[in-house]
Amino acid sequence: MANIKECTKLPQRLSGGHRLCGGCGASIAVRQVLMGAGDSEVVAGCATGCLEVSTTIYPYSSWNGSFIHNAFENSAATISGAEAAFKGLQAAGRIPADKDVKFVAFGGDGGTYDIGFQSLSGAMERGHDMVYVCYDNGAYMNTGIQRSSATPQNAWATTSEVGSAKDGKIQHRKDLTSIIADHHIPYVAQASVGYWRDLVNKAEKAFNTPGPAFLNIMAPCPRGWRTKSSDTAELARLAVDTGFWPSFEVEDGKWTMTMPAKIKKDGLRPVEDFLKPQGRFKHLFKPGNEALLENAQKSVDEFYDYLVKRCECQ
């Protein structure tokens, strides 16, 4: 169980001074996830994107430990290769059989839900002892806020514009966490940087589970969401509290809701509380667009019901 006092004593694996924006959810996600690795040796990789361009500006590195960036769609395959090398070198007697190394791959939602989907699915299916972490901010933020399959329905993005003929993104979001859970790997969880204790605990489980593990993490992006840098933590909590991003885990096939106690007690807050502070949803609050807002609430409710059923089914 993570506690803040112990977390402060853990190695700082992502140094400050990187070039990510103030209030960026990605760096918070990385720091919290890597706390879950305790003091083990870690080999990390990440997909092309904000996290990569801001933390690896050659010849500098923000990563306190070995790190690899290969390309956009293959963070999972690349780390799976490093993990295979580790096993192969152990089998050949070239590194000690008792050496413990944790392997972790990071990718944004574009690099995970879309272009890296196959690479992720393959690595999970093959059973590598690795953790894949998606930091989901709901668009291709590094290239300038283009829609991805993680972008929420009706959200504005630069390739899902809002205008007289369109109301932002037409399609609904892909439910990647369930898809990866349906690979029947040992550990899958959804978490948010707003609930650090829940996230660090899940990361700890992910690292300590032999075989593949997947974490999908809500990581707000002030630039893309059109929000204040200072609001990141609050928005990340609201994402969970409203059920927009339910907190849950799937451990050896057992689905469990891991929502905050106050929500379990009092129920979900209206999704409006999460949407309203964000510029990308401002058109939902214009007169005449009430149906869009109703639809947003309906999708959240439906998805939450689906999750509750999956958790109850066992």
Add this chain to the structure above:
Amino acid sequence: MATQTTVSETGNAFVATAYRQVAPEALFAYPITPQTTIVEEFARYVANGKVKTEFVTVESEHSAMSACIGSAAAGARTMTATSSQGLALMWEELPIAAGLRLPIVMANANRAIGAPINIHCDHSDVMGARDSGWIIMFAENAQEAYDHTIMAIRIAEENSLPVMPALDGFITTHSISRGETMDDKTVTKFVGVRKPQHSMLDSKNPIMVGGFSTLGNTYMNIKKALREAIDASLPSIKNIGDEWGKLTGRSFDHVEGYGMEDAEEAILVLGSAAGNVRAVTRKLRAEGRKVGMVKLRTYRPFPAAELADMLKGCKAIAVLDRSDSYGAPAGPLALDTMAALYKAGVDVALRPYIFGLGGADVKLVHIERVYNDLADLSDGGLNPGLTYLGI
């Protein structure tokens, strides 16, 4: 004491034997015709405990090369094999492997690229990868494919560059031919173990691989270092070939000729077609014609000086390309040859041909026709330029 065994096997079986003997710590496999039997054979070696390699069956060639990059960066001796569309799919990863200076070895079963789809031999796949910073070697037959594969791991690791031993799809990969394999012990000693300068698994010296190179001219400096490394690998390849040759009794040269001591007309070719060209050359020489044939075993780095030196006494030469560079003045091998001759100040008439695309037959009569064309050219006949041979 080096002991060789004479065997009759397919080219792919020869390559798989070399893979087993090299015993990489990690191998990433994905099926594609006509490469598949290499990784199938290797899977049998793994299943029967003949090799301890971590054998990973990836979900695409793109992931095969991606995983190779992760593996090689982690310090493991790393191999894969591919062909055609598979090589094309991993194109993005090829310059990354070279740019990161990772010693990956990947045999390629040379095959046409669609459209139209075709599974048979040509060199369109390899030529699409020729500018990626990989060392590329062409085998004429299964024996050379075996020799190149064993040499490749040494070449890769000594030069910190990825190496692609290429063999002709079906013609070499699937035909059974006679050749010699070396005993395991001698190969083990010849290839040694990989001693990476840097590795992600070196706990005391963690590294960043693939950082964002955008400050100053770091990108261009790293690319210049790659150019210098691949140029400098030419003597290293030769030395390793000589060292292997001492054990096997089979000599190695980047550029190999037949009848070139007095040839006035010569044909230059890559891969299995060298056999037919040699046969025709032998026949014509017996008839008193001053003809010769040249093949390259090393294609990248391009042995420009050696090639120009071998061709300098000719009056006319034909370059047979088994792929085209659509819209360019000639096929890729012909373009390289023109550049090599120009650089060496050798002025010789050169006629470029495209042949054997998608496995189109290369018959002896076609080769004889080329020699007759060259005789015309030597006599001052017009050079009609790029010609598709045999159709």
